Amino acid sequence: MDVAKVTEPTGRDVVSGKSVGGARAGGNKNGIRLLDVASLSVEGSQSHANEDRYVVASNERFHLLAVMDGHGGSWAGDFLVDKLFQAIDEVYDDGFDHAKLRRAMEELDRTFCAMATRKSDTSGACLLAVLLYVDPNTDTPQKIVMNIGDCRALMVDSWECTKGHAAITAAVKTVALSEDHCAGNAKERMRALRSGAFIQNNRIAGVLEPFRTIGDIDTKGPDMKNWVIPTPEIRQSELLVGRSLLVIATDGVWSVLSNNRTMALVVKEFGANGAPPSAESAAQAIAKEARECGSSDDITVIVVSV
Secondary structure (H helix, E strand, O other): OOOOOOOOOOOOOOOOOEEEOOOOOOOOOOOOOOOEEEEEEEOOOOOOOOOEEEEEEEOOOOEEEEEEEEEOOOHHHHHHHHHHHHHHHOOOOOOOOHHHHHHHHHHHHHHHHHHHHHHOOOOEEEEEEEEEEEEOOOOEEEEEEEEEOOOEEEEEOOOOOOOOHHHHHHHOOOEEOOOOOOOOOHHHHHHHHHOOOOEEOOEEOOOEOOOEOEEOHHHOOHHHOOOOEOOOEEEEEEOOOOOOEEEEEOHHHHOOOOHHHHHHHHHHHOOHHHOOOOHHHHHHHHHHHHHHOOOOOOEEEEEEEO
């Protein structure tokens, strides 16, 4: 298991992740070369061990980059680390069918919830997964974003590095690749209300902040059907190879940093002021800034240059 440990951000540092199958800078087994990739996970200042997890993995068909924001324990996140890549690989068939991907994630949830029920484990996890691959039918690089909960993915496919934070921010066009599944998302709130969900203080049953998760058996009982769902929201678009930067992170980042500020930090580490491009320094900069802005949550970040 190859993982990256970061010591600069404040708070106790804990490594929690998995890298397998050659998903590293320069890896192009499936036709897409990752120019630079870095991942980190740091424990927050709350009274529990780090519940975040991540996966960076690849084979000859696709790259997988995923973060999991665990809550109520780490078992749901650990389960996804062990099972996610295989579940996605099994539905590949000269590309990816969105319906099959949705069913695969729903099946992972059913499997985990059955195990969790036997153990009376109420842990859960949000999931944000990005798949990078070349469509064999069109020979075009593609990105698929699967979102369950309130992790988030951003992209920028063109930028200018100029001195000064304000100039960098103005030069970056940040694209959000996902929408958070929480009370602030009007469409998601309406989905939950139509299922009969009780929402108090912007939380399902007054307890759970994300409206989509893997696990959380205490909010998925027979009297709470579809209040909280494991169905991913899936978006697909062409990947601009050679000019794309991707950031995937848990809400320990997004609770305190805007999309534009986060991507400005990344772009700064990819050439501003003559510095050599570095996904590692970009991931560290995001974690450090989030801590300085008051985040006490676990923080997990993946930064990729493609």
